[in-house]
Amino acid sequence: MTALRALLRKELLVLFGSPMAYVALTLVVLVTGLIFFDHLRLYNQTLFLFASSNMGGFESDTVPDYINLRDTVFFPVMETLGITLIGLIPLVTMRVFAEERARGTDELLVTTALTPAQIVLAKFAVTYLFVTIMMLASFVYPAMAIIEGGIGAQHLASVFVGLSLHAIALASIGLACSAYTSNQLVAAVAGWAVGFVLWDFSWLSSFSFVGERSIAFLDAISLHLRYGSFAEGIVNLGHLVYFVALAALAAAIARFSFDWRRVAG
Amino acid sequence: MNEPADAAAGKRGGVAIEAQGLTRRFGPHVALDGLDLRIAPGEAFGLLGANGAGKTTFIRLVTGFLLPSAGTVTVDGMTAAADPAGVSARIGFVAETTRLYPELRVGTFLRFAGGARGLSGSRLEAQIDAGVARFQLESSLNRPLGHLSKGLQQRVNLAQAFLHDPPLLIVDEPTSGLDPLQQEEVRSVLRGLRGERTLILCTHDLGEARELTERVAVLSRGKLVACGPTREVLSGADPLALFRGENASAA
Numbered sequence: 001m002t003a004l005r006a007l008l009r010k011e012l013l014v015l016f017g018s019p020m021a022y023v024a025l026t027l028v029v030l031v032t033g034l035i036f037f038d039h040l041r042l043y044n045q046t047l048f049l050f051a052s053s054n055m056g057g058f059e060s061d062t063v064p065d066y067i068n069l070r071d072t073v074f075f076p077v078m079e080t081l082g083i084t085l086i087g088l089i090p091l092v093t094m095r096v097f098a099e100e101r102a103r104g105t106d107e108l109l110v111t112t113a114l115t116p117a118q119i120v121l122a123k124f125a126v127t128y129l130f131v132t133i134m135m136l137a138s139f140v141y142p143a144m145a146i147i148e149g150g151i152g153a154q155h156l157a158s159v160f161v162g163l164s165l166h167a168i169a170l171a172s173i174g175l176a177c178s179a180y181t182s183n184q185l186v187a188a189v190a191g192w193a194v195g196f197v198l199w200d201f202s203w204l205s206s207f208s209f210v211g212e213r214s215i216a217f218l219d220a221i222s223l224h225l226r227y228g229s230f231a232e233g234i235v236n237l238g239h240l241v242y243f244v245a246l247a248a249l250a251a252a253i254a255r256f257s258f259d260w261r262r263v264a265g
Numbered sequence: 266m267n268e269p270a271d272a273a274a275g276k277r278g279g280v281a282i283e284a285q286g287l288t289r290r291f292g293p294h295v296a297l298d299g300l301d302l303r304i305a306p307g308e309a310f311g312l313l314g315a316n317g318a319g320k321t322t323f324i325r326l327v328t329g330f331l332l333p334s335a336g337t338v339t340v341d342g343m344t345a346a347a348d349p350a351g352v353s354a355r356i357g358f359v360a361e362t363t364r365l366y367p368e369l370r371v372g373t374f375l376r377f378a379g380g381a382r383g384l385s386g387s388r389l390e391a392q393i394d395a396g397v398a399r400f401q402l403e404s405s406l407n408r409p410l411g412h413l414s415k416g417l418q419q420r421v422n423l424a425q426a427f428l429h430d431p432p433l434l435i436v437d438e439p440t441s442g443l444d445p446l447q448q449e450e451v452r453s454v455l456r457g458l459r460g461e462r463t464l465i466l467c468t469h470d471l472g473e474a475r476e477l478t479e480r481v482a483v484l485s486r487g488k489l490v491a492c493g494p495t496r497e498v499l500s501g502a503d504p505l506a507l508f509r510g511e512n513a514s515a516a
Contacts, residue, residue, distance in 0.1 A: 002383050002385045006376070006380025006381045007380075009380070010366070010373075010381075013368075013369060014368055017368045017369070105365065107358070107360055108360060108365075108425075110328065110330050111328045111330070111356055112353060113381060113382050113383045115350075261330075262330065263332055264291075265331060
């Protein structure tokens with residue numbers, strides 16, 4: 001436990017001691033803000049058009065029900081945020097293992113009392129913490145849309161859990177990719193590729209050679225379906241298990257990289 | 266001169282490191298080919314060879330960073346595969362200078378290195394104080410590693426390897442990339458270690474090997490081409506012939 005504590009502390013110091021952490025946090029807040037305010041602008045314009053198209057001027061009862069903060073701002077923001085995170089999270093995870101390999105400090109780690117499982121655990125835990133902080137920062141705007149849109153605290157909690165789990169799933173994928181290379185760019189590109197492929201498989205249904213069973217299976221493993229469910233305020237045990245299983249699988253893959261390196265060199 | 270690789274170890278009694286038929290392949294490339302070697306406790310042992318001779322591969326097999334393709338290597342009778350904790354407790358490893366965390370301060374790094382080896386509380390602080398005093402790092406404790414000269418970085422590297430007081434110190438190319446003053450600085454530290462604990466010095470610098478080791482093994486293309494007392498092995502007309510893989514009689 002002493003060794004694990006020491007590594008956790010080192011990981012936190014290295015992460016928050018580098019400007020990358022603050023650049024990533026700022027980037028997330030900026031991008032989320034841009035997405036939110038862009039949708040809010042569109043909502044206001046639509047509202048204005050509907051209201052002003054009526055001879056009576058600005059009368060709120062002339063606006064159709066589907067033009068509301070929830071459907072016009074919140075859901076599109078969450079959808080765009082989900083895709084944006086696929087692009088952003090690998091930028092955070094790419095250095096975690098790859099940098100140790102590039103610097104050669106992984107050799108130092110292996111000659112300490114730390115086991116590969118502890119190294120993976122510490123790196124995953126610190127990355128999850130950072131990603132959760134990122135999500136807290138990026139959640140301010142969607143939360144405003146929910147509160148102003150009249151959605152309750154339970155829904156708010158569900159959305160935050162979904163957003164965090166989605167980010168953690170992407171971080172897990174990124175970490176597993178980072179564990180197999182010493183090149184941070186390769187780690188980032190691999191993280192993006194796996195993230196985008198896992199996001200949504202519905203486009204495959206347009207191909208006749210893909211069977212219904214295959215589509216059902218691919219839908220079951222897609223991130224979009226799970227994430228969308230949380231955004232609608234549905235906390236399903238199956239979805240929670242999906243995210244936990246994905247994180248566990250990624251951690252196991254990262255752990256295996258140590259054995260693989262000992263054999264392959 | 267080309268004495269059996271285990272003769273000196275036998276004379277001293279006990280074995281710190283023993284390799285038997287140690288082989289490591291990377292695909293079709295054989296980095297280490299059936300190495301038999303014994304290093305006695307307390308011995309200052311040099312591992313010589315040109316770049317790519319298999320020195321670093323041997324060290325990585327000893328520390329458990331790599332697994333052998335065939336054969337075994339033991340540290341005090343333990344293999345890194347079967348007892349990684351036991352092996353790591355006995356080894357202090359000093360890699361090349363760049364293998365540190367440039368963003369960490371010296372004190373923070375030493376605290377991490379000690380903690381990662383299971384030290385905590387007053388013992389950790391005492392070991393850090395001892396290391397800082399021994400390697401004269403008092404004035405650098407609060408400086409980030411990335412701001413230190415390479416010579417100072419290497420002293421930090423040595424200090425971290427001593428924190429858990431290991432009986433075996435493995436030093437890989439300790440003066441690589443250092444200027445002559447820094448090289449002398451590091452060599453004087455290593456000179457002070459002779460006889461104190463087992464030292465394995467991995468180098469391609471013959472002068473360094475002559476100065477710091479009692480016995481050397483020369484590797485060429487993964488094979489042991491000479492092993493014996495340093496003065497004898499390196500006293501020939503052309504010691505570099507060994508690096509080229511020519512047999513011991515060439516030297």
